[in-house]
Amino acid sequence: MNNTTKRRKSRIISELLNEITPVEKMQASTKMTLAARIDDLLLKRGYGKSEFAEKMNKNPSEITKWLSGTQNFTIDTLSEIAVALEISITELFIPKQIQVLNEVHFVLSLQNAQPAVQYFTPFNQSSFGRFNTNAKSNRNFWPASASKIPA
Secondary structure: OOOOOOOOOOHHHHHHHHHOOHHHHHHHHHHHHHHHHHHHHHHHHOOOHHHHHHHHOOOHHHHHHHHOOOOOOOHHHHHHHHHHHOOOHHHHOOOOOOOOOOOOOOOOOOOOOOOOOOOOOOOOHHHHHHOOOOHHHHHHHOOHHHHHOOO
């Protein structure tokens, strides 16, 4: 897949970003990261917004506000969220870890495997009874690769 997205620099956006202090940038980033982490934990536990709101005794609109990334959480609110998710507060700030697999091993059991297409070879002893001894009449039943089987 070829990514052809072009990055454009907007004068207005550049001016706005230059007006934001490093503290404000960090605050916005932290709020967004925290909201994304809470959303990941809700998905992991199988909670919808309504279900989680009910568990926390809150309105679903408040949960939506939390997940928007603009909520300035208090320690009390973070404590309530952590208790409802059965985690420590510090786990809310731990980024989601990505697992990378370097190796994959497959074990296949062919004891009960059935071929998708039934075929007959000269080495398949149980199939001989199905055929004529006349080789010309059996030609349509033999796979193309059967003639290439070494003796």
